Amino acid sequence: MLTTMRTVELLDESEHVAKMVLQSDVAEHYRQCLYRLKKDKEAQVLIAQFTKMKEQYEDVQRFGKYHPDYKETTKKMRDIKRAVDLQHTIAAFKKAENELQKLLDEISVIIGQAVSEHIKVPTGNPFFDSGSSCGGGCGAGGSCGCSA
Numbered sequence: 001m002l003t004t005m006r007t008v009e010l011l012d013e014s015e016h017v018a019k020m021v022l023q024s025d026v027a028e029h030y031r032q033c034l035y036r037l038k039k040d041k042e043a044q045v046l047i048a049q050f051t052k053m054k055e056q057y058e059d060v061q062r063f064g065k066y067h068p069d070y071k072e073t074t075k076k077m078r079d080i081k082r083a084v085d086l087q088h089t090i091a092a093f094k095k096a097e098n099e100l101q102k103l104l105d106e107i108s109v110i111i112g113q114a115v116s117e118h119i120k121v122p123t124g125n126p127f128f129d130s131g132s133s134c135g136g137g138c139g140a141g142g143s144c145g146c147s148a
Contacts, residue, residue: 017107026096026103033089033096040089046080047090053080 021027037043057077060067067073084090105123112119 021103021107024103026099030096030100033093037089037093043087043089046084046087050080050084053077 053073053076056069056073060070060073064070105121108121108123112121
């Protein structure tokens with residue numbers, strides 16, 4: 001690959017944007033929530049229980065309703081999932097994670113639009129993907145109606 005001054009400038013600018021994201025309030029809040037999550041013993045116990053239950057649930061799902069423990073395992077999975085979702089440290093971390101993802105999605109859209117208004121940026125967010133009929137990852141070669 002031939003390196004030009006413009007390529008070097010673009011790399012420098014991208015590093016600058018990355019540093020700005022890392023130094024942002026959103027990223028700092030994310031790191032604080034992650035730190036609290038790792039230090040919260042109750043949250044770690046719930047996560048470990050959820051992980052163990054998830055393995056059992058996936059095993060039961062292979063056979064579906066025909067598995068002898070289907071109802072019991074499914075109910076336990078819903079209960080532990082609810083407990084995880086309602087635990088305050090985990091909920092705060094998930095919220096901070098979503099805020100950081102939103103910031104990264106916004107940056108991706110801005111960069112994509114700077115290149116061309118026809119650039120499709122798969123954000124996974126319908127708000128950003130509304131510019132096309134494709135969610136950004138149909139992989140069907142345009143059969144969903146997008147202009148892939």
